[in-house]
Amino acid sequence: MTEVLETTSGSSPRTRMNKRILTLAATGIGAAGIAFVVAGAIVFGDFGIAPDFSARLAAPSWAHWFGTDQFGHDMFARTVHGLNVSLWVGLIAATLSAFIALGLSVFATTCGRWADMLVSFLVDATMGLPHLVLLILISFALGGGTHAVIVAVATTHWPRLTRVLRAEILQLRHADFIVVSRRLGKSWWYIGRHHFLPHLLPQLLVGLVLLFPHAILHEAGLTFIGFGLEPTKPAIGVLLADSMRYLTAGNWWLGLYPGLSLLLLVLCFDAIGNGLRLLQDPRQAHR
Template structure:
């Protein structure tokens, strides 16, 4: 064997050993990175959820302050005493904004929760109810999605007398189609599994199959969809309230605040609209952030990114 061959023969085991050693190191680094990403996502999700909880609780506690009038302090610009200024009746705009956001969050929770349950029930019915039920659910989804969203929401709210329950029911009845499609697609994939065929052959009822197998399977997608419905519900509540088809003017709602502030912007009272509008956008952004983080936590592939 030549010196060159000896060198080649010596280098091969070293290269193989290096390759064998690098594999576990790379895998370990990937696992550590994945855990770090998951930890950061969880921290971000908790921080956003706590911020929303603080807004909701503070708004409820500040409702008496939000309704209190002081004509001696009307139309004051933002200051230390009144960070968001005061309106034409001397009401503190910070307290009114927080109270309005608390109302919007409460409406969003009720509406999104009801809408997501409707989506889950229709998705299970479409998959387990046979071809006719599937066709009926698909037709209903296409019908609702084909109608102008805000027009349908306004009509339902107006038909129910507007107010708190009119808005809540209207939002709940118009936000389920997209989630229904997602859950139906997930359940269709599960329906092809052998254990469901065995359950049907053994005589297990459709109701029991849905509770024992379908609902646990789509629970992660259901929770993510529920969270992502919140920002849409809040924005649409504020929109129809702004148009006069939502909450009544005696409620400290953000839509009411923005609608009333339009009459005073030309007089230079810019803070009446800027701060409530920016706070609404920030609240919606927090909900959207929670939904995005929850979706990434559910999908194991994105955690490694």
């Protein structure tokens, strides 16, 4: 009888608890990985920045875990520095993009039908354009570099989060406490600041974390094709671009380890985003 009930309900309480524990464990591992990158960049300091021509193009070993590049730089140290650069660029760009999405969603739902139509047009127009081409055009128009990449990523990653936040606000508009607040004479601006914003913070936090992987990958992609960060920075895109000249010579470690490290960093943010989604959504938390 118990087996029948468990089959009917979809999963047993033990299975749901195990799934929750695994998700939280993945979240903790992801957070630890990100903390390792930040702490590693601080600990390494200038190590891996200065060249050492006596150890150029050395294969991976105990002395150099990820090998060395054509200038004798330790690739493990440069990879950690590159991931740290990607973290900060992604943090600034994703935060700006999240605030753009929040502002536009509140503007669309509190300033009348014309505002909603305007925001919907901006979302559709931005999502209708080729994403990578738009990133390249913005970065190229701003002259390239760190600031250009941040602006390009921040101004192209807000549409999907704007749709999510706008849909959440439209559901809240019909809630009883919103109706009562309107009947008491409160303006939509007051309701937006005191009622909508507190309810949007969990979705905004999850959306911000999930924007990180896109921001990091697009920053690396722009840098790889020459429209991103300066070549003097130890960015992952720079490391991958430099490795293309040496891969055919058998120096496989120059591209493999930075690429895998970037993938692991993205997976860390994906794990954290899924964990936050599980914690903030009571329906997911009890499945």
